[in-house]
Amino acid sequence: MTTAGISLGSSNTQTTNAAVQQLTGNFDTFLQLLTTQLQNQDPMNPMDSNQFTQQLVMYSQVEQQINTNSNLQNLIGLTEGNAGSAAVGYLGKDVTANTNGSGALVGGTADWTYNLPSTPAKVTLTVTNSSGQVVYTQDASSSATSGNNTFSWDGTQTNGNSGTAPDGNYTLSVTATDATGASITPAISFTGAVNEISFQNGVPVLMIGTLAVPLSQVSSIGSS
Numbered sequence: 001m002t003t004a005g006i007s008l009g010s011s012n013t014q015t016t017n018a019a020v021q022q023l024t025g026n027f028d029t030f031l032q033l034l035t036t037q038l039q040n041q042d043p044m045n046p047m048d049s050n051q052f053t054q055q056l057v058m059y060s061q062v063e064q065q066i067n068t069n070s071n072l073q074n075l076i077g078l079t080e081g082n083a084g085s086a087a088v089g090y091l092g093k094d095v096t097a098n099t100n101g102s103g104a105l106v107g108g109t110a111d112w113t114y115n116l117p118s119t120p121a122k123v124t125l126t127v128t129n130s131s132g133q134v135v136y137t138q139d140a141s142s143s144a145t146s147g148n149n150t151f152s153w154d155g156t157q158t159n160g161n162s163g164t165a166p167d168g169n170y171t172l173s174v175t176a177t178d179a180t181g182a183s184i185t186p187a188i189s190f191t192g193a194v195n196e197i198s199f200q201n202g203v204p205v206l207m208i209g210t211l212a213v214p215l216s217q218v219s220s221i222g223s224s
Helices: 011-039 049-088
Strands: 095-099 102-105 110-116 123-129 133-140 147-154 170-177 185-191 197-198 201-207 212-214 217-219
Touching: 095 201, 102 110, 102 185, 102 212, 110 170, 147 170, 170 185, 185 197, 185 201
Parallel strands: none
Antiparallel strands: 095 185, 095 217, 102 170, 110 147, 110 185, 123 133, 123 170, 197 201, 201 212
């Protein structure tokens, strides 16, 4: 269900309801068996009191399990609701997330930041699509420096295809070496505007175009 930029998943609720229904069914079956046993016992040889007590204890335990499951379901619902309410505050905001290169081209724009811990001598930027195909490459050796570097991509393709790449998920990889030829490992983050809040397995994630960003990856929040 999607309402005002919020997509709610129902898989957890359905699973919990199914478990409660199964436990309730077992409870009803147990109660029927106990009632039938009492109705058909021999008056001259009634059920042993210890055995009857044990069955009543089992009856009570099943009933408690049903109540516990119901209370847990209510708590899960409240937790998901609170998490969703908190995530709504991200709607329309620009967020920067540590996505390890993952990003999204939205409206013909994708913005990454890559941090180089030391001064580079050679830097190559490569953008691949969701199928792993290279769509864009750039030699950034002359402009890249140690520290944060920004890269904005407008969907231009250098793989021989005409026109610009369609909106969707893309990944930026950065290959960098220093003056000695040693490899430099960059940290790559992506910045974009949150257009929707989606629930995946009961956990809210931020949607930037078609890119799902867990809240744990968000490093900063700005305005749209």
